[in-house]
Amino acid sequence: MAIPIIDSHIHLFPEAEISSHCWYTPENSSLNGRRSVEEFRVQTGSPPQLAGFVFIEADRKNDDSKDWTFPLQEIDWVRRIATGQPRPNEGHTAEDAKLCVGIIPWAPVVLGADQLERYLVKAEETAGPAWEKVKGFRYLLQDKPNGTALDEKFIEGLKLLGKRGYVFDLGVDQHRRGRIQLEEAVDMIDRAHDGVEEEEKVVFILNHLCKPDLSIISQTDPAFIAWRTAMFTLSKCKKTYMKLSGLFSELPDKLKTQSAEDIFSAILPWLAVTLAAFGPSRIMFGSDWPVCTPGTGDDAWKKWHNIVEMVCDLAGLGPDDQERLWSGTAKEAYKLD
Secondary structure: OOOOEEEEEEOOEOHHHHHHEOOOOOOOOOOOOOEOHHHHHHHHOOOOOEEEEEEEOOOEOOOOOOOOHHHHHHHHHHHHHHOOOOOOOOOOOHHHHHHEEEEEOEOOHHHOHHHHHHHHHHHHHHHHHHHHHEOEEEOOOOOOOOOHHHOHHHHHHHHHHHHHOOEEEEOOOHHHHOHHHHHHHHHHHHHHHOOOOHHHOOOEEEOHHHOOOOOOOOOOOHHHHHHHHHHHHHHOOOOEEEEEOOHHHHOOHHHHOOOHHHHHHHHHHHHHHHHHHHOHHHEEEOOOEOOOOOOOOOOHHHHHHHHHHHHHHHHOOOHHHHHHHHHHHHHHHHOOO
16 A cells, blocks of 8 residues: 655645745746645646645745734635635646645744734634644755854744744755854753753744755765764754755755756765654655755655655655655654545
């Protein structure tokens, strides 16, 4: 029997709201336009084992967390998907509601507990019946000033999420920001858990292997060593999980068009470290669709799926461990029904 797949990391957005994203420019044609369940189905091929996906916020504009208009608009958009109430030409149907098994919206964690509480109230009002699918929140740190993750209010916000039973999706970027992002991630987790009862410690779900630099040739490169050290350090906390996702965006351009086998060979050192550090019980499959497609092509989802299958084969994972990687870990970490 085929092992069910939960894609733990996809982004969706309607064409009418494209300009509300921080990354949008009229010239950025690679991601402009509608990206909804219909396009996702086409590019995955809708394999019968695809059991669902987790929607991850797509970086809506928020004026340094002061304006919640567009993040709440995004919640309203995904509510229509999760509850099977599409508007004309949005690219999803009532039947697609069952595919949306989890929602991770944006939240102003950086503002501290009081403001975060206010936001959660507004977010729940906006989500309506889809609120039961909200499993946690994300506030991207990859483009924020150094020290943001260690600010007292940020730590306060993380502790509130843990107390409320929500996870935090952690997006940092070693490739473009250097080892300081990894070091701050380690320190942030320690501070967020300090003095907190075990059952109220926030769960961290690390995105995209923390975005390592895949152009590195030698494993003795200081950047690779710093990344490898951080992976093992982060994995020591049992409240952390890792998404096997997002690596296509970090590939050198010339490698993006290569076969799945060639890409697998090129990124094997990073895959091996991740598996050794976290093990299949704390690794989950994610595609990062549609961000995985620029330069890689419309077969990006299928190509990444093939690469993850190669990981399973090389590691000699048995049925139980494969089930964890493809869906079980996501179910546990996100508390999916």
